[in-house]
Amino acid sequence: MSRTEAEKPILRVEGLTKRYGSKEVLKRASLAIKRGDLKVLIGPSGGGKSTLLQCINFLVIPEEGRVWLEEREIFHHRKKELYQFRQKVGMIFQDFNLFDHLSALDNVRIGLVRVKRLGKAEARARALQELERVGLKDHIHKYPAELSGGQKQRVSIARALAMDPSVMLLDEPTSALDPELISEVLAVIKDLGAHGMTMLMSTHQIAFASEVASEFIFMEDGQIVETGPPLKILSDADCDRTREFCSKITELYNTSF
Amino acid sequence: MLEGLTIVAGALPYLLGGCVVTISVVLGAMALGLALGIPLAVGQVYGPRWVRAAIGVHVWFFRGVPLLVLLFLFYFGLCAFFDLNLTAFTVAIIVLGLISSAYQSQIFRGGISAIPQGQLKAARALGMSDAKAIRSIILPQALRLSVPAWSNEYSIVLKDSAVAYALGVTDIMARAHFVASRTYQHLPLYLAAGLIFLVLTYIGLKALKILENKVRIVGYSY
Numbered sequence: 001m002s003r004t005e006a007e008k009p010i011l012r013v014e015g016l017t018k019r020y021g022s023k024e025v026l027k028r029a030s031l032a033i034k035r036g037d038l039k040v041l042i043g044p045s046g047g048g049k050s051t052l053l054q055c056i057n058f059l060v061i062p063e064e065g066r067v068w069l070e071e072r073e074i075f076h077h078r079k080k081e082l083y084q085f086r087q088k089v090g091m092i093f094q095d096f097n098l099f100d101h102l103s104a105l106d107n108v109r110i111g112l113v114r115v116k117r118l119g120k121a122e123a124r125a126r127a128l129q130e131l132e133r134v135g136l137k138d139h140i141h142k143y144p145a146e147l148s149g150g151q152k153q154r155v156s157i158a159r160a161l162a163m164d165p166s167v168m169l170l171d172e173p174t175s176a177l178d179p180e181l182i183s184e185v186l187a188v189i190k191d192l193g194a195h196g197m198t199m200l201m202s203t204h205q206i207a208f209a210s211e212v213a214s215e216f217i218f219m220e221d222g223q224i225v226e227t228g229p230p231l232k233i234l235s236d237a238d239c240d241r242t243r244e245f246c247s248k249i250t251e252l253y254n255t256s257f
Numbered sequence: 258m259l260e261g262l263t264i265v266a267g268a269l270p271y272l273l274g275g276c277v278v279t280i281s282v283v284l285g286a287m288a289l290g291l292a293l294g295i296p297l298a299v300g301q302v303y304g305p306r307w308v309r310a311a312i313g314v315h316v317w318f319f320r321g322v323p324l325l326v327l328l329f330l331f332y333f334g335l336c337a338f339f340d341l342n343l344t345a346f347t348v349a350i351i352v353l354g355l356i357s358s359a360y361q362s363q364i365f366r367g368g369i370s371a372i373p374q375g376q377l378k379a380a381r382a383l384g385m386s387d388a389k390a391i392r393s394i395i396l397p398q399a400l401r402l403s404v405p406a407w408s409n410e411y412s413i414v415l416k417d418s419a420v421a422y423a424l425g426v427t428d429i430m431a432r433a434h435f436v437a438s439r440t441y442q443h444l445p446l447y448l449a450a451g452l453i454f455l456v457l458t459y460i461g462l463k464a465l466k467i468l469e470n471k472v473r474i475v476g477y478s479y
Contacts (some may be wrong), residue, residue: 059378079386087384097379101398101474111383114393145476156379163383 008071010035010198011089016055016065018048018222026051026062027222033167033200038193040213040230041202043245049202050094051138053169056200057089058082071164087115090160094172096152098159104131104151105140108159111224130158135186149188150181154225157188170191170201206249210234218242261445266434272449275429276457282349282418283426289354289412294361295400299391301362302369312362319359326422327352332424349421357414364406369397401472408465412458419454429453 009032009062018026026048041049054060054135056067058076058092067074074085099107105127112123131140145153153173160168173189174182186208193199193212203209209216210230217227218237226242234250237243297315300308319327332348335341343351372395375429380390412461422431437443 056393057382059381083384085384086382091379091382093375093379093382095375097373097375099376099379099394099398100477101401110393111385114389115384143475145474159383222317 007034009033010057010070011200012068013052013056016052016067018051018055018060018062018064025222026055029055029065029219029222029224031200031217031224031227033198035198035204036196037214038199038201038212039201039215039217041217041219042204042206042209042233043219043225045056047219049219050171051222052219053202054201055090055173056169057086057091059091080082081113087163090163090165092153092156092160092168092170092173093173096144096149096156096176098147098152098155098256103141103143104136104147104155104158105157107144108162111159111163118183122152126157130162131155131210134158135184141247148181149177150184153177153185154188157185157192161192165193166198168199170196170199170203172204173236174203174204174205206234218245220245261442262462263447264436264440264442265449268432268446269449270455271436272429272432272446273420275427275432276453278346278426279415279418279428279454279457282346282353282421282426283411283415286353286414286418287349289350290357290361290410290414292360293354294365295363295396297358298365298369298399299396301366303387303391303395316359318435319356324352324356324417325423327356328420328424345421345426349418349424349426353414353417353421356417359414360410361391361407364403364410367406367475368403369395371402372398401474402477404465404469404472408462408469411461411465415454415458415461 002063012032014030016026016029017024026147029048029052031039041052043049050062055062055065056068058074061076069085069088076082096175098104099110102110105124108127108130109123112118113120116123118126126252128137128140131137134157136151136154136158139147139151144155149157157173170189174185177185182205186205189199189201191209201209201213213230215227216230216233218225218233218239218241220241222245224239226239233242234246237246297312301312304312322330328349331352332343332345336343336348376394376398377390379386380394381387385393418428419430421428422434425431427449433446437446440446
């Protein structure tokens, strides 16, 4: 790969805007992510982080804005292209959203069988591989109701990985988890990052994020206020609003970064 | 009293023969109701406005006109008008099936609406089209949830099937009436008919209860 190729963004969004009635919940958000980046969205709840992530794969249709994956623009009304695009953009939800009527193995398998149209044996083998990767080899036949929150989230990560995504979008992956279950999910995410997966994640786990992120993106009131390296944003941000938010965070952690 | 019981005992094989007719009508109607009810429900939840309006009209019509009126309308009215050569048995199944489809569509619509939004989101996020997502993720769950309400619909259709006697279908009710009008033993015969229906209801509900337990999603709570 030439130097210029390596620098081209894998995912680029420009001017994403979402309105509900008269309320603008996302205001002209733009960002670009290069291969291997782990960018983290931080900011107060209701700031538009979740809306931004769901607009990127058009689970929420934005009023304005454009999205490019690997330099190709995506038009959401072209259904076939949209479905292909979504295969390449894995999404992890705060509420896991596992398919309740299917075992862990079938949850990971169904995308391979129904969407990628793999043969049964091939799909099973791939699903097993991904579940092993997230450490759930012994739980493959369990149903979501029988799994802990951390296990459910790891299944959902396996399910997304099985589709061979180019990018992963993670919408507060640990916010619904009990504290003692958070670390097992963070470990999987850290491992993914170490293996070069490109990720855009929103989270309140600031300490973890500052360890793994290449960039923090601070969002408030639907706008991207400031972006920069984690340490800069946390301790020496340019904007007042960023400083205000981060000072409260560091207070909470009773530490300085 | 004794004479009544003797008459019933003698007529029992004949009465029970009506079970075959009744059960066939009920199975046919439930199947038609199911085959139509599912697409109607999906259309009502996910369809564009005109589809939802059209389905609304279908549901309103078949829930709003009495069964007896519809049976006569179809059999003596429409069949004659369009010169259709359908038996009373067939018309009974069609009419009961259409009525049941209206009620069943509302049962499945409730089941579909009870599925959390996140299920469809996750399916879409994997790259599934809405049609695939509805078929593989939403309906399997919604139908399982609908079994209790569906067994209620079965008991209603079973009871309604007795009205088909008015078209001349030789079901349990028709046969009980036939014997009663010849022997004047009305009370014992209609009691027997009622009992037979009760037993059929009981058997069907038991079977559906077994089905409900078999397809129950592990750990599901609503």
